[in-house]
Amino acid sequence: MPAAPEPRGMVAIDLTDVTKTYGGVTALQGVDLTVESGEVFGFLGPNGAGKSTTIDILLDHARPTAGQARVLGMDAQSETVAVRERTGVLPERFGPLGEMTGRQHVEFTIEAKDANDDPDAIMERTGIAHAADRPASGYSKGMTQRLMLGMALVDDPDLLILDEPTTGLDPNGARQMREIVHEEADRGATVFFSSHILEQVEAVCDRVGILDQGTLVAVDSIDGLREAAGTTGEMAVTLDAIPEGLIADIEAIDGVSSARTDGDSVIAGCENPAKGEVVRVTQQAGATVENIETSEASLEDLFAAYTGGA
Amino acid sequence: MSTLAVAKKDFQDALRSRALWGLSVLFILLSLFIAYAFAEFTTEMGIEEQTAEGLAYFLASQIGLFVSVTAIVIAYKAIAGERESGSIKILLSLPHTRRDVLLGKVLGRSATLAVPTLIGLAAGAALGSVLMGEFAVVALGALLAMSLLFVVTYISIVVGLSALTGSTSRASMLTIGYFLVFEFLWGAVSFGVVWLMNGFSLPSEMPNWVFLVNQVPPSAAFTTGLTALMPGDIPAATDPDFQAFYATPWLGLVILAFWLVVPLAIGYWRFSKADI
Numbered sequence: 219m220p221a222a223p224e225p226r227g228m229v230a231i232d233l234t235d236v237t238k239t240y241g242g243v244t245a246l247q248g249v250d251l252t253v254e255s256g257e258v259f260g261f262l263g264p265n266g267a268g269k270s271t272t273i274d275i276l277l278d279h280a281r282p283t284a285g286q287a288r289v290l291g292m293d294a295q296s297e298t299v300a301v302r303e304r305t306g307v308l309p310e311r312f313g314p315l316g317e318m319t320g321r322q323h324v325e326f327t328i329e330a331k332d333a334n335d336d337p338d339a340i341m342e343r344t345g346i347a348h349a350a351d352r353p354a355s356g357y358s359k360g361m362t363q364r365l366m367l368g369m370a371l372v373d374d375p376d377l378l379i380l381d382e383p384t385t386g387l388d389p390n391g392a393r394q395m396r397e398i399v400h401e402e403a404d405r406g407a408t409v410f411f412s413s414h415i416l417e418q419v420e421a422v423c424d425r426v427g428i429l430d431q432g433t434l435v436a437v438d439s440i441d442g443l444r445e446a447a448g449t450t451g452e453m454a455v456t457l458d459a460i461p462e463g464l465i466a467d468i469e470a471i472d473g474v475s476s477a478r479t480d481g482d483s484v485i486a487g488c489e490n491p492a493k494g495e496v497v498r499v500t501q502q503a504g505a506t507v508e509n510i511e512t513s514e515a516s517l518e519d520l521f522a523a524y525t526g527g528a
Numbered sequence: 529m530s531t532l533a534v535a536k537k538d539f540q541d542a543l544r545s546r547a548l549w550g551l552s553v554l555f556i557l558l559s560l561f562i563a564y565a566f567a568e569f570t571t572e573m574g575i576e577e578q579t580a581e582g583l584a585y586f587l588a589s590q591i592g593l594f595v596s597v598t599a600i601v602i603a604y605k606a607i608a609g610e611r612e613s614g615s616i617k618i619l620l621s622l623p624h625t626r627r628d629v630l631l632g633k634v635l636g637r638s639a640t641l642a643v644p645t646l647i648g649l650a651a652g653a654a655l656g657s658v659l660m661g662e663f664a665v666v667a668l669g670a671l672l673a674m675s676l677l678f679v680v681t682y683i684s685i686v687v688g689l690s691a692l693t694g695s696t697s698r699a700s701m702l703t704i705g706y707f708l709v710f711e712f713l714w715g716a717v718s719f720g721v722v723w724l725m726n727g728f729s730l731p732s733e734m735p736n737w738v739f740l741v742n743q744v745p746p747s748a749a750f751t752t753g754l755t756a757l758m759p760g761d762i763p764a765a766t767d768p769d770f771q772a773f774y775a776t777p778w779l780g781l782v783i784l785a786f787w788l789v790v791p792l793a794i795g796y797w798r799f800s801k802a803d804i
Contacts, residue, residue: 240803277621280803299623307621313613316541329533330622366618 228291230255230377230408231276236285238271238432245271247432248285253410253425255376258403260419260440261412263429269412270310272429273381276410277307290376303331306370308363310381310412315354320346320365323354324372333373344368345394359386367395371402378402378409384418396422428524435524453493455500456483456509464503471495482508530624534632535639538606542640547601552644555594559652562586567659580664581758583656584671587649588754591675592747594648596711598641599682600703606633607691607795608699611804626800630691634792638683645679646672670757677781678750681788685746691795694802714745736770743779746787753780 231253238246246268253259263269274280275287278298287294289301315323324337341347344364349357354365363386370378380399384392399409399422413419419426420440427437436443460479468477468484473492478485486496493512500507542548566586570578607630610616619629649672657663689702709717718741723730743749756777 274803279617279620281801299625302621302623305621309614309617309621311614312617313610313615315615315618316537317544318537318540322540326533326537327622330530330624369618 228255229253229288230257230290231259231410232288233272233275234286234288236272236275236282236287238268238275238280239283244432246275246282249429249432249434251427251434251437253408255408256403256406257425258399258409258411258423260423260426261410261429262414262416262419262426263412264414267414267429268432269414269429270381271432273309273379273410273412276379277302277305304375305377305379306372306375308366308370308378308380308383310385312366315357315362315365317353317355319351320354320357320361321350323365324368327369327372331373335372340368340371341365343371343398345391360388360391363387364391367398371398374405374407376407378407380409380411382413383411384413384415392418430524452485452487453496453510453512454480454483454485455497455507456511457500457505457507458482459505460484461503461505464500464505467499467503468496471499530628531631531635534619534624534629535635538633538636539639542602542637545602545640548598548640548644551594551598551601552648555590555598555644556648556651558590558594559587559648560655562590563652563656564659567656578660580657580660580662581667583653583660584664584667584758585754587652587656588671588675588751591645591649591678592711592750595641595645595675595679595682596707596747598644599637599679599686600707602640603633603637603683603686604690604699604703605696606637606687607799608693609690609696611694611802612696616804620804627796630687630792630796630799634680634684634687637687638680641683642676642679645675649675664759666759670754670759674750674754674757677753677784677788678746681746681784684788685791688791688793688795691792691799694804710745711747714742714748718742736772736775739770740774740779743783746784749780749783749787751780752777753784756780 229252231251233249233251236246236249237244249268249272251272261269261272271280275282276289276294278295278301281295290304292301294301318326320341321337324335324340327333328335328337338347338350341350344367346357346361346364346368349361354362357365363383367380367383370380378399383395387395396418399411403409403422409422411419411423423440425437425439426443428435428443460482464484465477465479468474468486471488471492472495473489474486474496476485476487484496484500488496497507497510563583563586566583567578607616610619616629620626624632649668653668653671657668685706686703689706690699692702693699718738719730721741722734722738725735743752754777
């Protein structure tokens, strides 16, 4: 019984005060989250932050201790099958595949979803057409990931849930994964993309939520996150020699959060506008600047800024 | 529909089990040997009359052990193993319910075990019938039908136990524990029940109701149930010789029905509420 298609502009994922405890351990604490239909949403957090628990609740693999989860306008716990009919999933930490070939796995999904996709076209799209007739149990990690992505794409789902999808993929595979995410978003699908790697999420997502120790600490665009956190990462200034007292001078600059030496380099954690001042202070101290490298805020920096753990 | 899809996948996966093939070859050879021995050495074994019904009982004698051990080997991980490895998340990310998965496992593994069981019995029956020059369709048909029911029942018990836990080591303890208590040690359990009911001493004569207790193990229920389906008046060793509402070989079928449904229902109840 196919559910009625959902009008655009509706909410794809809606978590209301979701809490999940296992025994005495709290995995999620009062999470409120709304993902709009058609959005590419990045779900960021270190390993163990509760990302997979959240996805488990969306798919009814785990039941919330308190709160409510709605997916595509349906209750995640009571309308499970209807949710899964319209959702494509690439789970994390799934076990070994069965003895069926790759193509049979895709066919199994097509049958389960009552879809009419062409298994070969799907495997072509995710780059494992050459291995279609081999038992999936012999696939490498990357090939398994490509097969699972293919299975998630069956029946053009309204919602794609990708849990750490780039695990085991080489850079080329990760790029193809991003292209497919873009294509799916262009088609109108909502994509919920979890990762612990900021760059993965940055490249594809409209908005990002940061989960830390079971609590949603921020939901914003990546630029918005950077701005709000006021941190843009590190700059490394390589000098011919490091003058005495330089570190203290740099630390005194407004907008610099930290400064240390690393060989002939000074590493400063600072906001963008302060970077020029760091270089100026260095030159004033009589050192010759040989090289400057800057890096944008890492996920760790963002976490630190949001969780006060700097 | 969903159940059948899961069953089909499960059947294909389970066929790769080497232990299954080893036990199956052993069982088929054993069946052939039993049929040959029954047809050729009847007198030496002290059997008065060589009949096709007798052949069926003789073949059935090996079913209890083969089916129970093989069912545990191929099915104790059915749910627990998939939960432990995370494979179940693949199945349950598709529009399958947990009930589909559980029933699909029962069907898939039943088919896996039914194939060698039925081939072994059919081969033994064919060889014995040819050697004896007598072919009893009804008796051998009853044996095959009863064996099929027994296979599904045992798989259902083991899958039900497997659904109670997400750990394969706990699942192996549960299923082996079940086998020890309900098959291997049941004679002692039965004695213990009589001893308890008789005020902590053994009576000089066993009460009639011990027949009921003795039918509790699935393999005993299988043997008793088989006599209900068998044509003719061969008095089986297990036939009750007293009057009571339960003193009928049909009791075996009732007990098998209990084992078919109850452990699986309990397993489903736990599995449907579990976080996987």
